Amino acid sequence: MHAFIIRNVFQRLILLFIVSVLAHSVIHLAPGEPSEVDPSNPRMKPEDIARIRAAFHLDDPLYLQYAYWMRDLFTGELKSFKDSQPVLPKIWRRFLNSLPLFLCATLLVWTFAFPAGIHAAVRRGSLYDRASMFVAYALISIPGFFLSYIMIMWVVNTFGVPVIGMKTFGMEQAEPWYRIMDRLWHLVIPSLMSAVLGVAVLSRYVRSQMLEVISQDYVRTARAKGLDDDTVIYRHALRNALLPFVTMFGLLLPGLIGGSVIFEQIFAWPGLGRLGYEAILARDFPVILTINFIAAVLTLAGTLISDILYAVVDPRIRLQ
Amino acid sequence: MRDTIEQQRTPHADSVLAEEPLVPHETPWQEFVRIFLQNRLAVASCVVLVLLLIAALAGKVLTEWVVVFDPETVRLPDKFRPPLSRPNDHLVPAHDRPVLGMYLFGTDELGRDVFARMLQGSFVSLSIGFIAVGISMVIGIVLGGLSGFYGNVKLGFITVDTLIMRFTDVMLCFPTFFLILTVVALLPPSIYNIMVVIGLTSWMGTARFVRAEFLALREQDFVVAAQALGLPERRIIFRHMVPNAIAPVLVSATIGVATAILTESALSFLGFGVQPPYATWGNILAGGKGFIFDAPWLFFIPGMAIFIVVLAFNLVGEGLREALNPRLRNR
Numbered sequence: 001m002h003a004f005i006i007r008n009v010f011q012r013l014i015l016l017f018i019v020s021v022l023a024h025s026v027i028h029l030a031p032g033e034p035s036e037v038d039p040s041n042p043r044m045k046p047e048d049i050a051r052i053r054a055a056f057h058l059d060d061p062l063y064l065q066y067a068y069w070m071r072d073l074f075t076g077e078l079k080s081f082k083d084s085q086p087v088l089p090k091i092w093r094r095f096l097n098s099l100p101l102f103l104c105a106t107l108l109v110w111t112f113a114f115p116a117g118i119h120a121a122v123r124r125g126s127l128y129d130r131a132s133m134f135v136a137y138a139l140i141s142i143p144g145f146f147l148s149y150i151m152i153m154w155v156v157n158t159f160g161v162p163v164i165g166m167k168t169f170g171m172e173q174a175e176p177w178y179r180i181m182d183r184l185w186h187l188v189i190p191s192l193m194s195a196v197l198g199v200a201v202l203s204r205y206v207r208s209q210m211l212e213v214i215s216q217d218y219v220r221t222a223r224a225k226g227l228d229d230d231t232v233i234y235r236h237a238l239r240n241a242l243l244p245f246v247t248m249f250g251l252l253l254p255g256l257i258g259g260s261v262i263f264e265q266i267f268a269w270p271g272l273g274r275l276g277y278e279a280i281l282a283r284d285f286p287v288i289l290t291i292n293f294i295a296a297v298l299t300l301a302g303t304l305i306s307d308i309l310y311a312v313v314d315p316r317i318r319l320q
Numbered sequence: 321m322r323d324t325i326e327q328q329r330t331p332h333a334d335s336v337l338a339e340e341p342l343v344p345h346e347t348p349w350q351e352f353v354r355i356f357l358q359n360r361l362a363v364a365s366c367v368v369l370v371l372l373l374i375a376a377l378a379g380k381v382l383t384e385w386v387v388v389f390d391p392e393t394v395r396l397p398d399k400f401r402p403p404l405s406r407p408n409d410h411l412v413p414a415h416d417r418p419v420l421g422m423y424l425f426g427t428d429e430l431g432r433d434v435f436a437r438m439l440q441g442s443f444v445s446l447s448i449g450f451i452a453v454g455i456s457m458v459i460g461i462v463l464g465g466l467s468g469f470y471g472n473v474k475l476g477f478i479t480v481d482t483l484i485m486r487f488t489d490v491m492l493c494f495p496t497f498f499l500i501l502t503v504v505a506l507l508p509p510s511i512y513n514i515m516v517v518i519g520l521t522s523w524m525g526t527a528r529f530v531r532a533e534f535l536a537l538r539e540q541d542f543v544v545a546a547q548a549l550g551l552p553e554r555r556i557i558f559r560h561m562v563p564n565a566i567a568p569v570l571v572s573a574t575i576g577v578a579t580a581i582l583t584e585s586a587l588s589f590l591g592f593g594v595q596p597p598y599a600t601w602g603n604i605l606a607g608g609k610g611f612i613f614d615a616p617w618l619f620f621i622p623g624m625a626i627f628i629v630v631l632a633f634n635l636v637g638e639g640l641r642e643a644l645n646p647r648l649r650n651r
Contacts (some may be wrong), residue, residue: 015489016493018490019490019494022490027502030503031508055369115336129513133638137635139616140634141631142587142627144586144629145585145586145609146585146605146623149609149619153612261497261498261501276498277590280501280502283506295494295498296493299493312468
């Protein structure tokens, strides 16, 4: 087990190195530079551009720029091109904003997807099963921002509550109870919208896992023993069907960073996805690269955790 | 005497043989068609896709080669006309009026005919989907096939399989949408860049299951037999293995087209999509979001069009999966 973990961590460090080199080269080799963000500004003289390029090490060879980036990243000295703020605290603040959105969306996904999927599997071929199949595909197929706009219009017209941003401006003096309700409204709608796709995909996956397990011999044995339906499904089948989902705890990690660009943009939520989007617009290379690097770390850590969890919960799996 | 017995026996024996359960009644193709036709949603979706294909081809022909519907005519007196409204006869010159004497889907903020723009956009959106998926399938099949068939070949200290699969892992480490966004934002805006970038960032799943399929097929008797017959590797791979591995590829390609169309519309929403003068459903929708109260048709028509087409691709994919995968049939 320890040997497995050590070897895997080592392999993943190599992967991480390759990922960071690749990301660095893609960003720097693509046309478009921080010094060119505002080309029509008459006050940008060639010597200013030269000064900016020198300050950002943009004239150095690529491997040196990579070394500078790595050195600054690990000493915590890395500064944003845009406003010279340290990158890591900047990312950390935005991360704290994204966290409630992510937690709430994940909670919604798991609470809706599992009952829906299990129910569909148990009643295979019923009207419910076919209807939920169609609804799941409909939710997968609808563009996220299209649905969000319709939802915003509906919520604002029906309940008369504002849902854009993290809180309503000017509510600081209100009663605590009003402030909490305000924050909740602002949180729930974006989480619901980012959970929609997850619910649809995961419920289909739960259904197919359940069907796989229900057709196994030990479930037939349990039925043959004369156990009632609930015991067979919830004690014998469900426990085994849940095994692959344990690994999803690990795979959730990268979701902390990616995927939310669109929804944070629609709901003006000052989270990580929007930080990345703003950094891309401003050609803020250190921020883009660092977000990408953290995403890669989380992905690699996530797959490692899921491998280990899988071995812990399933005695049939032996790690070599 | 003997003749009569023969005559009596032959038809009888034939009918017995035909009723024998072991004799296949239908070719695999017939079986596939029968199961696919049972799925009414998938058949309906197929019809939708055929109509879309016709609309896309008609759109290319009628808006660019023989300009019947002109998507670029600006008619300022006629802006924000609702669907099915007639043009203003006094202010719009005769040669600028819409062909059917009315704006089928209304007009936008510049008085352009939304129907003509949707027609033009259907070809662009569909070609983004097909080309992006084409690129990702080619890369996925080549890398997955190499890794599955020549996996044991050593290149110095590393096997082909390790090399390719680690590269796949590296690509999976990038947050896909963020990567697409970064590259599209850095490159000069062009429809081809979007197709290529979506294709280059979505081949990993295909590569993985083609590899798995090839690893399983390599051990099968018919492949071993083909090798024992001394057939050239080229023939074994392309005539014997690829046709057997193609079913899941087909399914994921169908669903991939749907995903690519959605990705393009998301990019358009953020302002990085296909730039004017090209109209795609994504950028008509993104442009319409500003007029959602004044001119809801600018938002709902492209939105519903994307929704229906993506849903159709997904449902056809599901139908194909069911019809092609024998393991799922008896569920």
